[in-house]
Amino acid sequence: MTTQKLELVCPAGTPAALRAAVDSGADAVYLGFRDETNARNFPGLNFNREELADGLRYAHQKGAKVLLAINSFPEAGNPGPWTKAVDDAARLGVDAVILADVGLCDYAARTHPDLRRHLSVQASASNPEAINFYAREFGVRRVVLPRVLTVAEIADLNKSIPVETEVFVFGGLCVMAEGRCALSSYATGKSPNMTGVCSPASHVRYVEEGDRLTSRLGEFTINRFDSSENAGYPTLCKGRFVAAGKTSYLFEDPTSLNVIDMLPDLMAAGVTALKIEGRQRGRAYVAQAVAAFREAVDRAAAGIPVGRVDLTSITEGRRQTAGSYEKAWR
Template sequence: MELVCPAGTPASLHAAVDAGADVVYCGFRDATNARNFPGLNFSRDELRDAVRYAHKHDVHVYLACNTYPQAGIEYIWQAAIDDAVAIGVDAVILADIGLLRYARDRHPDARLHLSVQASASNEEAIKFYHREFAVRRVVLPRVLSLEEIRYLNHRIPVETEVFAFGGMCVMAEGRCSLSSYATGESPNMNGVCSPAAHVHYEERDDMTVSRLGDFTINIYDQNEKVGYPTLCKGRFRAMNKSGYLFEEPTSLDVTAILPELAEAGVTALKIEGRQRGKAYISQVVSAFRASLDRISQGQLTTRSSLSTLSEGQSDTTGAYRRSWQ
């Protein structure tokens, strides 16, 4: 299976390539990608240099242009597609059907992948994107079980890519309204969840309070590790109980089920984390490279060594095994 790895900066891209990535995905420094944070992403010249470096090491580069254009400024997204193709990326990752049509008409030879933000999770939807826009690969939402993925792979004419490690998203794969409600900015429209300009922390007695805009997201005692305040991972009081109402802090990690994913026909494994530093990228990519290499040598079981990098130092296989059913 192809190992698709994140890069939020040129340094992270180099780290991913050097650690054994088959593919690195990144975005331009604007609202066209869903990780539009200050200090992240690539200029046109940086992407050109990154593609040269990656290709020198037989590694592909995918450009994420996976947010939804706003009326009247569609040209920003169209320019991202044009420039990515001109630079020579190996695929463009898109979600919006208007952009898919633009890319297919303007660049008929470009390889197009369907972003997880399109939330295509059934046979009919995936075949539609393949038929209308010649999409070659779909990034599947994190709501499908192994059996459902296996079922799809026997019935669709495209490759499938699934998430393998990193943050979970309980909303419709990034199309979240909670962040927009609290800050006016959301992942799918502005490329940012819980923007840093709205984040602040307060010391209250022996507690640390994390806030997003006008909202208290969490209160930590002095022995707890303080997390970044995103609404879906906050602690709230509901029905006279306090706890993680939407999602507990935990990370997806499929190391234990890599052989099962391969057997289900998965083409590529996607590591989440373009906002992470190069040390994190290097450690995660190296661990997955080693696990995949062991499997290719016939060792069908492998253990994760990444628990210290997981949110809350806990991990899950998410919906793949659906242990709650």
């Protein structure tokens, strides 16, 4: 197996973030339209068609690719926004679409066979059989792996599938299998799968009680921070709860994934691309994270130790984890 340089895939919530990512050394930028067709349907975020066209020009001039995420699940009786997103992606010339829904994969494969298709993490394809299914049935060329696998499992997986794999290396961390989580809609009625949001800001309330900050989602208290504690999103799976008489972050601490020091292992595991999470984050975050990973990827490719890079200031709760890549996480 020839070791190729890892491709760095970076988030862009706005045209400004896209330029920041490209200028900081992204090989590819992923983004979404400003509607419910993608899993970061946050207020004030994302691209209209004209902004995508401009972004494509900017990225292509500088040798970067643009990937369009259409990775929520089309609503029954209302496929229009999703099929139109795929059509527009083909018309505008994006380098690939990132899809999750089987019906939409089927539509894209039949209607735009030449449009490159990646499988979103939202499809939760976590094993060779499932990945081969999407490759065989819909000509998917790359799979974004769910954040449930260890590096050893990824290496094993890469030997049994005919497509590229992309893995998350930095940013927010889903602890549940992505695309198979309805915690958000249980509390708010809005979910990643149906509305493209998780723990939506519209249902979040921060209440200051003296020197403490309480975060509420819908009708539920998700967390409470003392003045000395760093805060986190009131995402359900990063909340503090009581189980068996004990208060803890049962699902996951407020923390960000960061495996910048594992890049050589991921290369050896046969991974093609690295993904930085954070389309909802500011362009300062994008610039900082992308620049750090650009250097790390180049070093890893040259066989130089990656070294320590401090990204603490942009991590959630100012803490980091290697997540599922290490088995003890389970």
